[in-house]
Amino acid sequence: MGAPDGRDGAQAAEEPPAERPEERLERAVRAAEQALIEYEIALETFRVEVENFSRLHHQKLGPMYARLDELDAQIAEATAARTGDPEDRRKAEEARARVMPMPGVEELFHGWMDGDGLYPEAAAMLTEQSVRPPQRVRPGEEARKLYRELARKAHPDLAQEEGERQRREEFITRVNAAYARGDEAMLRELSEEWAAGPVPVEQRLTRSEELYARLEWLAQRKELLTVLAKELEESAIGGMLRLAPDDPDTLLDEIAEQLLAQVSEREAELARLRA
Template sequence: MSNGEPGSGGSGADGGAGTERLAQAVRAAEDALIEFEIAVETYRIEVENFSRLHEQRLGPLYATIEELDARIAEAIAARTQDPEDQRRAREAREAVTPIPRVSELFSGWLDGEGFTPEGYAMMTDQSVQPPPRVRPGEEARKLYRELARRCHPDLVTDPTERERRDAFLSRVNQAYARGDAEELRTLIEEWEAGGTPDGERPLPDADRLYARLEWLAARKELLADAAAALEDSAVGSMLRMAEDDPDALLDEVAEGLRRQIATKEAELARLTGQ
């Protein structure tokens, strides 16, 4: 059958249909990856917020316990004059006021992506806004998911556009970490006003589509590793203890520390006769 006869384009039509099916598979993989990205980033923000609030709410209580331990050890050493008790007292006092390492001077200011919101605020003379709670409210979560689906850099392949979206998504993540629904609504308006399409789709070229699928699969593996690292971290382990209400866990731990403080204060008063 010659090329001009009916049916000669059958293989081309089949090829076009195959490419379209491949394009649909890529779109489905992209959508699934974005959902996974959002889930991982949401969890990362909860881990980071929990860590910051743990330090903010519980740090002073731990410091008080360390100070009381040192004073108790010193009171015991003063009473017994025993060299071993004196050694314990020195060690307890040294634990209260350790000499900070250089890496600790910026503790709480830097994370894996650069300056934290608090660090950035300090560097730019803005007010520091610690997260009000570990898990942002439902409205903020809904707005965040909507915006992340639209502006995520993994929806595009152009390097310049990816860089622009990375910067924008960083602002989205910071607003979500603060639970700032109003700021998220403002960012949605900014995105819509920019006239940027929510995401390009790959051209129907089989080689490019296969390459895109390979990239998506590799990206998912990286995200899976990141999620596993978060879950296996000390903070991740604590979050698993109170998945429904992590803020309540902080309150529970704080109450336990206050009880310890009361017990140690009573012991110190007994030792010093106060």
């Protein structure tokens, strides 16, 4: 047997020190934070699309739905006049009631105002100014890029202190509002503002108990967002958007064509009943 050459001892000396449990937890927390932020970005993007689609749906297709309801009422009334059947008269009364339902409080303000006040369209109608055309369902690609960058940099979940969290929450509120409007210029201004602002304090290694609590909070937050995402996806508007996820702006035109065809069919049926 050869004499020991000392390599085993040298290799042992070169091995990196064992990783502390806090370091593994720190990596897990940071990974969970980034995953949650990406999930919130996707959720907010979808929420804006659902909100804008709902608004455009009401503006562009509302008159067609109203026309269909009116034609259904007239067809039911014409049918009842022909047959004199009590059941047909009952159906005619129900159809007429659907044309002008008694509005609830939310319906009275639907399409007129939100948390920021009157919509521009409503203000224009009240002041007899021209109404601007409806906006796109989905903000432009540049606006989406700017929004994602800002959300990743300034997200409140990255704050370690309450004061910093409040500053980030106020800033992200402005970012979300600009993104919902598709305001690229404002998003650029906000990006410059954030770059010129105070540099966030670098995260320090925290105690194991604090890191576990942080992971638990992130998990609860993800669970809440999952519920919100499910509600959006299962809503009527969310279901419609899933029919055209890559090009939701053209979906309204397709629906409008279908509604116009239905209007033509109803008008032809009504003409036959009145002939």
